[in-house]
Amino acid sequence: MWTFLVVLAVLCGSSQSESINKNLVNKNIERIIDLSSQLVKITSTITLENTGTDPVLAFHVYTEPNTIGSLSFISARDSDKTELKLTKIKDGEDIYKVKLNSPLNAGRTTNVVIEYVYTNALTPYPVSITQKDRQLVRYFGSHYFYSPYKTTKQSTTLTLNSRAIESYTKLKPVSQSDSTINYGPYHNIESLTHDQMTVHFESNAPFLSVTRIERLIEISHWGNIAVQENIEILHSGAKLKGAFSRYDYQRDTSGSHHSIKSYHTALPAAAHSIYYRDSNGNISTSQVRIKKDWIELELRPRFPLFGGWKSSYTLGYSVPSYQYLMKSASGQYLLRMRLLDHVFDDMYVKELETSIVLPIGVQNIKLNLPYDVERLPDTVTHKYLDTMGRKVINIRKTNLVEQHIQDLEIIYNWQPLLLLHEPILLTLALYALFVVVIIYVRLDFSIHKPEHSKKE
Structure with a gap:
């Protein structure tokens, strides 16, 4: 019984230590989604604000639900371009804990840059084309930054491979200029809000x-x-x-x-x-x-x-x-x-x-x-x-x-x-070969004696 209570207390303590701090707010987020190659590269610059009374040592980063398994690389750094330690806290889900280099005190803000690289996130559509056809691909993402914290303001910029854009979702405010699509700014976004973004465009990047x-x-x-x-x-x-x-x-x-x-x-x-x-x-x-x-x-x-x-x-x-x-x-x-x-x-x-x-x-x-x-x-x-x-x-x-x-x-x-191992082996092998040749030359393997030996 006591063993069970101790294990339960440890599990509860672990769960509590990984709980989401609701006093953290994404005051501003600027996302750049690079779709110019076969990889999807997302750079999110986050202004994190501590609205509570206690210092904050770490925060959590989520990935969008439809990208689980596609995330290849993730990194975090602060405003001084110093790397921050990332720890995956749950297997099977792309949820990470980011440790700050210095505590974020109450009422203060800090800037953090999160970089993601996704593979297999661009799908050809149509899936088969002739030799002369254009290659069109689709990207499925989210208009909003998927975060466990409330976001006050957010904007997103998409950089495509070409100007030939077939279609894209139009969640206002949105604008297009050549091969760039700008979404936002959006305000007062609740935590874990996901709204599907779809972009269909031509891409001749090497897949x-x-x-x-x-x-x-x-x-x-x-x-x-x-x-x-x-x-x-x-x-x-x-x-x-x-x-x-x-x-x-x-x-x-x-x-x-x-x-x-x-x-x-x-x-x-x-x-x-x-x-x-x-x-x-x-x-x-x-x-x-x-x-x-x-x-x-x-x-x-x-x-x-x-x-x-x-x-x-x-x-x-x-x-x-x-x-x-x-x-x-x-x-x-x-x-x-x-x-x-x-x-x-x-x-x-x-x-x-x-x-x-x-x-x-x-x-x-x-x-x-x-x-x-x-x-x-x-x-x-x-x-x-x-x-x-x-x-x-x-x-x-x-x-x-x-x-x-x-x-x-x-x-x-x-x-x-x-280092002398192989030279010694080679020397011994040559020595053995010479000995065998000497013995072979000096031995007489004939069946009968030579004529001169008979005359004697």
Whole structure:
């Protein structure tokens, strides 16, 4: 009985600590919804006011009910552009608790910027089009900022990909100018108010999705880190209806087309030994351009991609290890590399699997990750002249965008004497080979004796 009461008290206390503070009010909200790419990027600038008597240390952020599962990235920062800590408080629902860097005192206001990135939030309509048709998409959102707090004033600006707007909901006041739609200002909006917004417009932005990336990072203390990526891509826009005509495609000189001819990948500035091939071999139409801070690789598939079409290829390169691998005074090694790298602008990655192959004989491995991932079981692989095997750390993550291009850290202990492991094995192998050859040459395997031995 007492155990039950204690558990009940703990649960009630936890529920009370996560309760919504009704003394908080959204004094003003300015939303910018960017629909110019395949991703939906929403930036909400909130002026938060504390109308109560006690200081406030945190507040809650909700996402719209129809976007659950589509949210890929969310971040918060204050007016000084300092990141605020976000904590998801309930699984299955996109509800977050944002901790302020300093308490919000009674009667005071503070500005907070919340950024959202949604995937699969733009749907082609119609879902199938011919080669010459325009690609139209629809966006479903809310005229009001979905919040657990009352909002005094709010306005929303939509930025589209083109001026060709088929239709949009007209909740007054609303205005349109070229490729921009302005909603509001709206006043005195109750908490958790949702009013559907629909926009139907033309978009020829590349609807290119990476269905899967297998990223392999191989660490060598001989001074090189090899990176290889097996990438599967899909045109996730309106599917192509009917046959494809190469003749009509070459005659179409308009710059606005829903097919994808090529795209650009950014590689590290120190990358070398770059290769790019598909199942048929090397693709010579790719081009490498040296930029100031990175290397730009233009990738052109063997055929243009239309809606529903797929392609796959392998991209690899090497970088010097001294730029990513450091040694501390205590003798530990620190590897800092990107968990996910740039594939193309405004990318959407459905599934990523990163494998890090560590050197032989590493110990006391510690892994620091920039965000939550699925840690797969570690494996062991054998390379050339490996008798001990090399440990492989495997990581999986789904629903990623450019904001997920962040560094992971691996800390481990390793003895430099292990560099001699392979040279010693090679020396022993050559020595054994020479011994076998010497013995073979000196032995006589003939059945009968030579003639000169008989005369004696």
